Amino acid sequence: MSTEPIDLSRNGNDVGTIGDRLARYIFFGCAAVTIATTLAIVLVLVNGATDFFSTVSLTEFFTGTDWSPRAADNPSFGVLPLVWGTLMITVGSALIAIPIGTLTAIYLSEYASSRVRRVVKPTLEILAGIPTIVYGFFALSFITPILQQIYPGTGTFNAAAGAIVVGVMIIPMVSSISEDAMSSVPDSLRNAAYGLGATKFEVSTQVVLPASLSGILAAYVLAISRAIGETMAVTLAAGALAQVTMNPFAEIQTMTAYMVEIGTGDASVGSIGYQSLFAIGLTLFAMTFLMNVLSMWIRSRYREEYQ
Amino acid sequence: MSTNTDTSTTTTTTTTTSTGGDPDGFDPDGNGFDFDGSSIKRKHQLGTIFLGLCFAATMVGIVALVALLADVLLEARGWLTWEFLTYPPSQIAENYVPSNYGDLATGPGGMYPMIIGSIYLIIMTAIFTLFLGVGAAIYLEEYAPDSSLTRFIEANIANLAGVPSIVYGLLGLAVFVRAMQTGASLIAGALTLTLLILPIVIVQSQESLRAVPDSMRQASYGTGATKWQTIRNVVLPEAVPGIMTGIILSLSRAIGETAPILMVGAATTMFTPPDLTDPTGSFGAMPMQIYEWAKMPEAEFQHVAAAGIVVLLTILLLMNAVAILIRNKYDKRS
Numbered sequence: 067m068s069t070e071p072i073d074l075s076r077n078g079n080d081v082g083t084i085g086d087r088l089a090r091y092i093f094f095g096c097a098a099v100t101i102a103t104t105l106a107i108v109l110v111l112v113n114g115a116t117d118f119f120s121t122v123s124l125t126e127f128f129t130g131t132d133w134s135p136r137a138a139d140n141p142s143f144g145v146l147p148l149v150w151g152t153l154m155i156t157v158g159s160a161l162i163a164i165p166i167g168t169l170t171a172i173y174l175s176e177y178a179s180s181r182v183r184r185v186v187k188p189t190l191e192i193l194a195g196i197p198t199i200v201y202g203f204f205a206l207s208f209i210t211p212i213l214q215q216i217y218p219g220t221g222t223f224n225a226a227a228g229a230i231v232v233g234v235m236i237i238p239m240v241s242s243i244s245e246d247a248m249s250s251v252p253d254s255l256r257n258a259a260y261g262l263g264a265t266k267f268e269v270s271t272q273v274v275l276p277a278s279l280s281g282i283l284a285a286y287v288l289a290i291s292r293a294i295g296e297t298m299a300v301t302l303a304a305g306a307l308a309q310v311t312m313n314p315f316a317e318i319q320t321m322t323a324y325m326v327e328i329g330t331g332d333a334s335v336g337s338i339g340y341q342s343l344f345a346i347g348l349t350l351f352a353m354t355f356l357m358n359v360l361s362m363w364i365r366s367r368y369r370e371e372y373q
Numbered sequence: 374m375s376t377n378t379d380t381s382t383t384t385t386t387t388t389t390t391s392t393g394g395d396p397d398g399f400d401p402d403g404n405g406f407d408f409d410g411s412s413i414k415r416k417h418q419l420g421t422i423f424l425g426l427c428f429a430a431t432m433v434g435i436v437a438l439v440a441l442l443a444d445v446l447l448e449a450r451g452w453l454t455w456e457f458l459t460y461p462p463s464q465i466a467e468n469y470v471p472s473n474y475g476d477l478a479t480g481p482g483g484m485y486p487m488i489i490g491s492i493y494l495i496i497m498t499a500i501f502t503l504f505l506g507v508g509a510a511i512y513l514e515e516y517a518p519d520s521s522l523t524r525f526i527e528a529n530i531a532n533l534a535g536v537p538s539i540v541y542g543l544l545g546l547a548v549f550v551r552a553m554q555t556g557a558s559l560i561a562g563a564l565t566l567t568l569l570i571l572p573i574v575i576v577q578s579q580e581s582l583r584a585v586p587d588s589m590r591q592a593s594y595g596t597g598a599t600k601w602q603t604i605r606n607v608v609l610p611e612a613v614p615g616i617m618t619g620i621i622l623s624l625s626r627a628i629g630e631t632a633p634i635l636m637v638g639a640a641t642t643m644f645t646p647p648d649l650t651d652p653t654g655s656f657g658a659m660p661m662q663i664y665e666w667a668k669m670p671e672a673e674f675q676h677v678a679a680a681g682i683v684v685l686l687t688i689l690l691l692m693n694a695v696a697i698l699i700r701n702k703y704d705k706r707s
Contacts, residue, residue: 089601090516096508097517100530100575103568107540110547169430177424178431190434195689197629199660200445200682203667207675208444234437241434267420288535295537297632298660302667322539322632329542329636335551343636347543351536358535362528 111351114344121338127345133308133324135342143342145349147308151225151318155300158229158314159236159293164286166233167240171282174241175248176270187242194238201231202302210303217315223305226314231299236289243288247281248274280368284361291357295350297322321346445686448679456481457680458488461644462662466673484681487662489646490559491688494658495628497563498570499620505567506574507616513575514582515604534572541569542636550637557638559647559656565633570623577623581615582608614703618696625692629685631660641665659685 119127122143130144170190174183205227213227214220251274259273275282305317306327319327325343333339454471463482467473474481517523545565555561585608593603634656642665643657659681666678 086599086601089604090512093508093512093516096505097512097526097575099505099568100509100533100571101526103533103544103571104529106548107536107544110544111540114543114547166430166433169427170434173424173427173431177427186431186435189438190431193434193438195626195693196441197631197660197685197689199629199631199663199667200441200686203663203678203682204441204444206667207448207679208440234434234441237434237437265416265420267416267423270423291535295539297537297539298664302664322537325539325543326632326635329546329638330641343543344547347540351540354535354537354540355532358532361535362531 107351111344111348114341115348117336118338118341118345121341122345131310133319135339141338143338145321145346147310148319148321148324148346149349150310151304151308151320151323152294154225154314154318155228155232155296155304155320156290156293158225159233159296160286160290162230162233163236163240163289163293167237167285167289168244168282170237170241171244171248172270172275174245176266176274187245190238190241193234194236196235198235198296198298199302201235201299205231205299205303213315220315221305221317223303223307223317224315225304225311225318228300228304228318228320229314231303232293232296235296235299236292239289239292240285243285244278244282247278247285250281251277280364283368284365287357287361287364291354291361294357295322295354297326301326321350325350445679445682448676449683452676452680453683454481457483458684459483459485461486462642464642466669466671466677469673469677482677484659484662484684486643486646487657487659487681488684490643490656491628491658491660491685493559493647493649494562494566494634494656495624497559497652498566498627499624501563501567502570502574502620502623506571506620507578509571509575510578510582510616511604511609514579515600515608530572530575534576537632538569538630539632539636541565542633544568545633545637555653557640557655558653559649560652561637562634562639562656562658563652565637566627566630569630569633570627573623573626574620577619578612578616581612581619584615585611614699618700618703621692621696621699625689625696628658628692629660629689631664634658635661635664659688 127143127145129146130142131146132142132144133147134142174187178186206222209227209230210220210222210224213224220226255273255277256269259269264273300320301323304320304323306319306323307317308319308324309316311318325346328339328343331339333343451471452469454474456471456474457469460481460483462484463469463479465479465482468477468479468482471481513523513527517526542565545561545568549555549561549564550557553561589607589611590603593607598606639661640655640657641661643655643662647656648654663678663681663685666674666681669675669678
């Protein structure tokens with residue numbers, strides 16, 4: 067927020083012509099669009115989901131283990147296979163991005179010279195700027211063929227390739243936010259530890275890491291939230307077969323991939339397929355919303371204040 | 374390499390323990406004091422291993438980036454021709470093979486309509502984003518009182534930035550396409566993308582406005598200018614380069630987004646470019662076509678998809694270059 071001097075000028079200067087007052091209302095209207103967006107998202111999702119749940123019971127949706135909405139005679143709407151698919155991708159990508167991202171952040175913050183950091187950090191952030199559809203292509207044309215050589219039973223579409231590309235995609239989220247948190251740890255803490263005879267390794271892992279823990283955890287949660295909502299890469303890489311399986315080399319379907327399937331399939335308004343979009347969308351929105359709130363809470367609750 | 378280090382660590386430790394009363398170690402009582410520096414050496418070795426791990430982890434990201442770009446470029450090599458940029462797509466794989474161009478009944482296959490579609494989409498998104506994003510940022514930085522409503526708006530913006538893009542697609546589908554009855558149109562796609570990038574644009578514009586020194590505002594007020602005159606004549610000109618950089622970077626994210634426009638109903642294949650004078654007509658964009666090609670089982674389409682990705686990434690690169698140029702020019706001035 068602004069500092070004190072602005073507040074002085076905030077009163078009084080705004081009362082001139084009609085144009086001045088009009089400007090204020092117009093700009094407020096622009097800011098209000100963001101509130102309207104949130105309201106609209108919630109309304110649209112809840113409204114669509116209500117229609118859906120008038121046909122399908124909540125129990126069937128949240129506890130059913132069979133997702134076959136297209137079955138003509140007896141469609142089944144158990145969301146668990148889709149949630150399982152999303153979980154596989156999320157856990158797999160977190161297993162890749164969290165260790166690699168954290169170690170990268172330590173390297174950039176504690177070991178690398180400022181010249182190396184100035185080159186490497188933006189280079190890694192390119193990974194976050196590449197369209198997700200490109201990651202999907204990369205999984206199909208590069209990762210999956212490699213996996214098939216290592217483990218011949220790997221399908222064209224498989225969860226492992228999806229988890230790997232999503233993991234790579236979220237590395238910069240983990241590393242950049244963690245690095246920012248580590249860099250904000252004051253040097254006096256490091257120097258105090260060095261004065262006690264600590265090595266650089268001990269300073270990095272026992273002083274800097276705990277001191278920046280809130281920022282690092284917030285980065286993890288944000289990255290996981292991003293992995294949950296990731297769509298095109300997992301649709302292309304992991305496939306469209308909703309099933310609960312432990313095999314990472316098998317085809318799965320995530321919640322987002324199902325939404326793409328219906329979205330391209332041109333489901334007519336009012337059909338159960340169209341309504342199911344909103345039920346799944348609401349589940350997805352609730353999951354990512356909770357993660358985002360958790361991330362903000364971690365940051366504010368456990369933040370170490372340094373002068 | 375790390376195995377060697379490990380072995381030497383063990384050796385050092387063993388030696389020290391077995392020769393506990395070593396006179397050179399100055400540990401005659403064997404009471405655990407580390408006089409020969411072996412534990413310090415061990416710590417240093419541990420530190421070296423850790424540094425190696427950290428460095429290796431950093432390289433993973435960089436290697437992945439290089440592998441991704443190399444994979445796309447190699448797959449696209451020889452398939453990215455002038456015809457690919459200037460002709461509409463084709464259902465037949467053979468039509469994309471450059472060596473076949475001479476003897477085709479229907480003409481070469483390309484992605485021209487989708488390139489134009491993406492450009493139209495981004496132009497419209499840019500116009501909406503410019504007004505809404507900068508307007509909201511001006512309100513929050515220059516007008517908003519320090520009230521709970523303002524804090525709520527800012528927390529809400531932070532949360533919106535974390536909503537998955539496909540959910541924005543659902544929003545666009547229900548509000549623009551169905552409720553406002555724009556149909557699966559250019560305007561519905563542009564509005565959806567606008568809402569998607571709005572949170573990022575607002576936050577970045579706020580930062581640019583905040584960077585304008587208060588002394589400039591005070592000087593303007595001192596000459597008798599009103600608030601709006603100050604914003605228009607003093608604050609905005611100063612903040613424009615930063616705002617433009619933020620908007621261009623956000624648009625480069627929007628141009629690669631597939632999920633939201635897919636939900637809104639963008640065409641998977643278009644044979645003529647969308648009509649800018651008819652914003653309610655059907656539309657398509659490059660990522661949709663790339664998705665369609667990447668799904669095709671024929672091996673040729675893998676190369677075609679790669680060629681399409683190279684076009685998309687080149688446009689992204691150009692947009693980023695423009696943003697960086699603006700930022701550098703601005704940095705030199707201040």
